[in-house]
Structures are given as structure tokens and as C-alpha cells.
Amino acid sequence: MSGFSFRSLTFMLLVAFLLWSSSFETCNARRGKHWRSSRTISASLSKKKGKSHSSSHHHNHGGGSKPKAPSPPKPKKGIPTTPPPKNEDNGHSTIFNVLDFGAKGDGSSDDTKAFQAAWAAACKVEASTMVVPSESVFLVGPISFSGPYCQQNIVFQLDGTIIAPTYSKAWGSGLLQWLEFTKLVGITIKGKGIIDGRGSVWWQNSPFDDPIDDESKLIVPLNNTVKEHPPLPISGELGGKMPSIKPTALRFYGSFNVTVTGITIQNSPQCHLKFDNCMGVSVYQMSVSSPGDSPNTDGIHLQNSREVLIHGTNLACGDDCISIQTGCSNVFIHNVNCGPGHGISIGSLGKDNTKACVSNITVRDIIMHNTMNGVRIKTWQGGSGSVKGVLFSNIQVSEVQLPIVIDQFYCDKSQCKNQTTAVALSGITYEKIRGTYTVKPVHFACSDSLPCMDVTLTAIELKPLQESYHLYDPFCWQTFGELSTPTVPPIDCLQLGKPSSNRIQSDHELC
Structure with a gap:
């Protein structure tokens, strides 16, 4: 065989091997996605939601080594790209930090789009973690972290502070919730962070629009002194009266196996934490804090939800510490x-x-x-x-x-x-x-x-x-x-x- 023919054959074999290796890895990834054994959705609160432990299998065929993964293509100028995910705990969890998606965390810049982008990325990875880091304050407008096509067991790691906008334009004609998680399986919010609804502007603008708790008619004042409310701002940062519809700070809807732990929710315009149409809810070692005279600021509100466990919590608010509504068992x-x-x-x-x-x-x-x-x-x-x-x-x-x-x-x-x-x-x-x-x-x-x-x-x-x-x-x-x-x-x-x-x-x- 001539030298030219031998080199040609060698080159052809190398190309074939690389193509075969690339095809094998692609199939392996596809198989891992579609052949993954399904997890049973359990409403039992005694079962802990474990993290997904992904493992990498090395294949050795005929003594050959595993080919190196190709380098990612360089982004074209002017086209935004998704930041690469970070692995934590030896690959046990994929991390999506909101700072990597453009969040400023300075308390004044609008970080809503960065939170949306971080969630969109985390939503695609099972048992991923979306991180809101400590020592930063994030101004976030109304947002929905929604399924139902998100992967299971996502963790929302809240260690920093999230604050609500206090200017009327951000709320339109009025919204029922500020931060909402919908149609998810195995969603966990945990950490040492704070969700601050900055509700004082809402309470001051319409203090007489809200219904009064009927049991007040049973209360006979022991003296005639009237408690004065401290002065509160009458408008938001950019002016304008806030809508009459006041939002719940944090709401879960239509979700299975929900956990909220460690965080503090404070000064919500209305209800602080709400679960609606959820099954398998666990709330523990978290706090709610708002003034005792803030109107209709329930601590935890349950509606149409089953298999609920609440313990080890401190609830200080202006209405029911815990409110249990229809459909709960x-x-x-x-x-x-x-x-x-x-x-x-x-x-x-x-x-x-x-x-x-x-x-x-x-x-x-x-x-x-x-x-x-x-x-x-x-x-x-x-x-x-x-x-x-x-x-x-x-x-x-x-x-x-x-x-x-x-x-x-x-x-x-x-x-x-x-x-x-x-x-x-x-x-x-x-x-x-x-x-x-x-x-x-x-x-x-x-x-x-x-x-x-x-x-x-x-x-x-x-x-x-x-x-x-x-x-x-x-x-x-x-x-x-x-x-x-x-x-x-x-x-x-x-x-x-x-x-x-x-x-x-x-x-x-x-x-």
C-alpha cells in the first residue's frame, strides 16, 4: 500500500472514530434524559426530598480513552449568552447565581429580568439551585417562577434580600401577588435571606378600604386612648397612589411537595405567605414580621391545600398568624x-x-x-x-x-x-x-x-x-x-x- 493511501486510510479512520464518539455521547445524553426513571410524587411529609445525584459514566472501548469535550463556541459580538452553570458539591447540584445573569444587587437597579433569566436556566435542570447571594439587595418587580414544564426538585437559595418596588407604575392596576411559584414539583425556598414587601406605602394609601375583622365588635376598650399610627409615606418613589388591590408577598399555586424554611418575610402589602391548591407543604424555622396594626397582613394563608406541616415558626403580623380556608385537610x-x-x-x-x-x-x-x-x-x-x-x-x-x-x-x-x-x-x-x-x-x-x-x-x-x-x-x-x-x-x-x-x-x- 502506498504512503499516500495509508495516510488517507488513517485519516478516514480517525474521522470515523471522532464521529462515532460524538454520536455515542449524544445518544448517551439523550438516553439519560428520556430513560430516567420517573419519580413518584409523594404527598407524604415524612419523606425528605433528596437532591438528584448525577453520575458520569466513563466508557472504555478496546482500551481507548474518552475523547475530550469540544470547546464551546465563542459568543458572537452583541448577542447575549446564558452564563455557564456552576457545579457544587461534586456535581450534585447545578448553580445558577442571579449575579451571573446581570443582577446588580444594589437595591435600586431593577433586577427583575435577571431573576427571570436565572429561573429560565434553572428550570431546565433537575435539582438545580437558583442562588440569591447574601450581602446584596435586589429590587424585583412582580414575577412568576412557573412550571409546569420545569424539572423537579429545584432549590431557590435565598441568602440576600429581595425588596418590592414602591412606585405605582410597577403594579399596573393592581396584582394579587408579588413573587409567585406555580405548578412545580419539589420546589424548595430556603436560606437566611429576607423578602421585604415594603408595605407601608400600601397601608397608608388606603387604610379604610380594607374590611375590619368582625371580632373587633366584641372588644370593649379599657380606656379611651387611641393609638396613633406613625407617619408613613403617602406615595411611592416616583409618585402616584398605589392600587387598591394589594399583593401577597410570596404565593405558591398548584404545586406538589413545597418547602419553605429559614427565610424571613416582612412588611407584605397584604398576606405574607400563601399556599393555594398545593399538596405536601412543609414550612419550618422561618419568620413573618409586620406591624400589629398593618391591615390584613396574614402570616400564612392556606387554601385548597392538603398534607400541610407548619412548625418552628415565629409569626408577627397585623391579621391572622395562620389562616386556614376552604378545601384544606x-x-x-x-x-x-x-x-x-x-x-x-x-x-x-x-x-x-x-x-x-x-x-x-x-x-x-x-x-x-x-x-x-x-x-x-x-x-x-x-x-x-x-x-x-x-x-x-x-x-x-x-x-x-x-x-x-x-x-x-x-x-x-x-x-x-x-x-x-x-x-x-x-x-x-x-x-x-x-x-x-x-x-x-x-x-x-x-x-x-x-x-x-x-x-x-x-x-x-x-x-x-x-x-x-x-x-x-x-x-x-x-x-x-x-x-x-x-x-x-x-x-x-x-x-x-x-x-x-x-x-x-x-x-x-x-x-
């Missing part, structure tokens, strides 16, 4: 500090003749200080559905105005018409509710046509903060159940047993 809340605020509430339910269904709720090992209510169930006249299987246990109250409340005549308007239908309440247990109150220890106001049933009281010890106060005695209306132990003060108004009418559950109560 299997909710377990424990070891929570609440105050200031309006306590922990189920409801309000059944507004505008709607159907509400809530079941299997446990609230235990709670400390409440300086709150309007302790543990409360509130429903509107005219509603339907049911609340059943509720346990309030080991609740320590201090300077709480109304520690135990059932109110089936709830109304946050100036007037509400009387209606006969109601959300049915049954299987409500109160045990080990202890501490001091400032207005009334117990207030049970149940429906005339649908009395509360199976209300059980055990080890209730509630004492007035000062014996000299002129306070109300326990109040009961159409409330049936049992006293398992003597109570302090005596709750003689509770009717023992069941209603004499031996009521049969009607269709409108079924859930």
Missing part, C-alpha cells in the same frame, strides 16, 4: 409563636353563600402573646359544607383578648342579612388552653338552625390579666358538647349532649 401546626396578630383561625368560611369544606386540623404546642384572638373558627351565615375533626391542644395565651372563639355570625361589613343555612361545625376539641385574657375567655356563637356539635373542653384555665378589670363571662349560643374536666372559669353555658331535635345531616353539609 390534614393540616398539622405545632410549635409556633404567634403575636402580635389575630391568632390562628379557621375561616372565614361560607361567604356569599359558598360551600366550605375543612377537616382534620391539628393545632398544638402554640405560644400566643398580645393577640386579638387565640384559636378561632369563623363562618358566614348562608354558607354550606362542614368543618370537622379539629383539635386545639396545649395553647399558652398571654394578654390575649379572646382566647377561644367560634363565630358563625361572622361579618366584616357594616351590615349582613340574617340567613338560616350555615357551615356545619362538629368534632371540635379544646384541651390545655391556659393563660391570661383581657376581654372574654370563651365566645361560642353558633347557628340557630345548625348548632355546633361535639364540642369538647378539657383542662381549660384562663384567668383575667388583672382581677380588677370589668370583663365578660364565657358566652355560648347553640353550642353542644361536653366538659371533660372542670374549667377556669366555669363554662356553664355549654349545653351537654346533643340537640333535642336529633338533626340528620343534610346534603348541603356534605363535602
Whole structure:
């Protein structure tokens, strides 16, 4: 064979080998994507969401070494490129830092587009981590980190501070949420960072537009002094009145296996943290902070969500520390500090003749200080559905105005018409509710046509903060159940047993 022919053959073999190697790697990557075993979406809170551990398999065929990966092409001038992802923990997680996507983190530049770009990149990689680094303040406008086509088990690592814009133009005619995560599986927000809604401009602009908590009618002031609100800015940075619709700071919608831990959410224009249509929610070791007189600033709001665990949290806000709405079941809340605020509430339910269904709720090992209510169930006249299987246990109250409340005549308007239908309440247990109150220890106001049933009281010890106060005695209306132990003060108004009418559950109560 001539030298020329041999060199030609060698060259042809080398080209064929390189093409075969490139094709093999491509197939290997494609196979890894499409042949990956699917993960079962589990709503069990006992299973920890593990990170995806990617492994690289080296193939040795006939003693040959693995070819080197080709160098990435140089970007063309003037065309933006996606920053290369960074690996952390020996390849266990792919990192997408918002600073690499153009975020400034100076507290004044608009970093919204950088956050969107970082999320778009992280969304494509399973078990990736989007990093908001510490020692930086990021001004971010309304944004949706959305699926459903994102990979699973993404971590949003929040160590810095995210602040909301305070100029009206950023919000248009009004939005219901600021930071939203939708239709995701295995989403985790964790870190030591802060989400700051800077809500004071919203509270000052429309302090009288918001409904007033109906339980305020039960509160008789002990003196005539009126608390003055501190002066707040009346407009945003660029002027203009803020919209009347106030956004929730952080909302999750339609997601599975959601975790929020470590972070602080403060000064939200309205609700701080909301879960809607979620299954498998875990919230722990995080904080909510806003002034006690900030309007409708619920701490954690649950709606149409199941398998929820909340523990080890500190919640200080201007409304309910935790609000449990219709469609919630299997909710377990424990070891929570609440105050200031309006306590922990189920409801309000059944507004505008709607159907509400809530079941299997446990609230235990709670400390409440300086709150309007302790543990409360509130429903509107005219509603339907049911609340059943509720346990309030080991609740320590201090300077709480109304520690135990059932109110089936709830109304946050100036007037509400009387209606006969109601959300049915049954299987409500109160045990080990202890501490001091400032207005009334117990207030049970149940429906005339649908009395509360199976209300059980055990080890209730509630004492007035000062014996000299002129306070109300326990109040009961159409409330049936049992006293398992003597109570302090005596709750003689509770009717023992069941209603004499031996009521049969009607269709409108079924859930």
C-alpha cells in the first residue's frame, strides 16, 4: 500500500472514530434524559426530598480513552449568552447565581429580568439551585417562577434580600401577588435571606378600604386612648397612589411537595405567605414580621391545600398568624409563636353563600402573646359544607383578648342579612388552653338552625390579666358538647349532649 493511501486510510479512520464518539455521547445524553426513571410524587411529609445525584459514566472501548469535550463556541459580538452553570458539591447540584445573569444587587437597579433569566436556566435542570447571594439587595418587580414544564426538585437559595418596588407604575392596576411559584414539583425556598414587601406605602394609601375583622365588635376598650399610627409615606418613589388591590408577598399555586424554611418575610402589602391548591407543604424555622396594626397582613394563608406541616415558626403580623380556608385537610401546626396578630383561625368560611369544606386540623404546642384572638373558627351565615375533626391542644395565651372563639355570625361589613343555612361545625376539641385574657375567655356563637356539635373542653384555665378589670363571662349560643374536666372559669353555658331535635345531616353539609 502506498504512503499516500495509508495516510488517507488513517485519516478516514480517525474521522470515523471522532464521529462515532460524538454520536455515542449524544445518544448517551439523550438516553439519560428520556430513560430516567420517573419519580413518584409523594404527598407524604415524612419523606425528605433528596437532591438528584448525577453520575458520569466513563466508557472504555478496546482500551481507548474518552475523547475530550469540544470547546464551546465563542459568543458572537452583541448577542447575549446564558452564563455557564456552576457545579457544587461534586456535581450534585447545578448553580445558577442571579449575579451571573446581570443582577446588580444594589437595591435600586431593577433586577427583575435577571431573576427571570436565572429561573429560565434553572428550570431546565433537575435539582438545580437558583442562588440569591447574601450581602446584596435586589429590587424585583412582580414575577412568576412557573412550571409546569420545569424539572423537579429545584432549590431557590435565598441568602440576600429581595425588596418590592414602591412606585405605582410597577403594579399596573393592581396584582394579587408579588413573587409567585406555580405548578412545580419539589420546589424548595430556603436560606437566611429576607423578602421585604415594603408595605407601608400600601397601608397608608388606603387604610379604610380594607374590611375590619368582625371580632373587633366584641372588644370593649379599657380606656379611651387611641393609638396613633406613625407617619408613613403617602406615595411611592416616583409618585402616584398605589392600587387598591394589594399583593401577597410570596404565593405558591398548584404545586406538589413545597418547602419553605429559614427565610424571613416582612412588611407584605397584604398576606405574607400563601399556599393555594398545593399538596405536601412543609414550612419550618422561618419568620413573618409586620406591624400589629398593618391591615390584613396574614402570616400564612392556606387554601385548597392538603398534607400541610407548619412548625418552628415565629409569626408577627397585623391579621391572622395562620389562616386556614376552604378545601384544606390534614393540616398539622405545632410549635409556633404567634403575636402580635389575630391568632390562628379557621375561616372565614361560607361567604356569599359558598360551600366550605375543612377537616382534620391539628393545632398544638402554640405560644400566643398580645393577640386579638387565640384559636378561632369563623363562618358566614348562608354558607354550606362542614368543618370537622379539629383539635386545639396545649395553647399558652398571654394578654390575649379572646382566647377561644367560634363565630358563625361572622361579618366584616357594616351590615349582613340574617340567613338560616350555615357551615356545619362538629368534632371540635379544646384541651390545655391556659393563660391570661383581657376581654372574654370563651365566645361560642353558633347557628340557630345548625348548632355546633361535639364540642369538647378539657383542662381549660384562663384567668383575667388583672382581677380588677370589668370583663365578660364565657358566652355560648347553640353550642353542644361536653366538659371533660372542670374549667377556669366555669363554662356553664355549654349545653351537654346533643340537640333535642336529633338533626340528620343534610346534603348541603356534605363535602
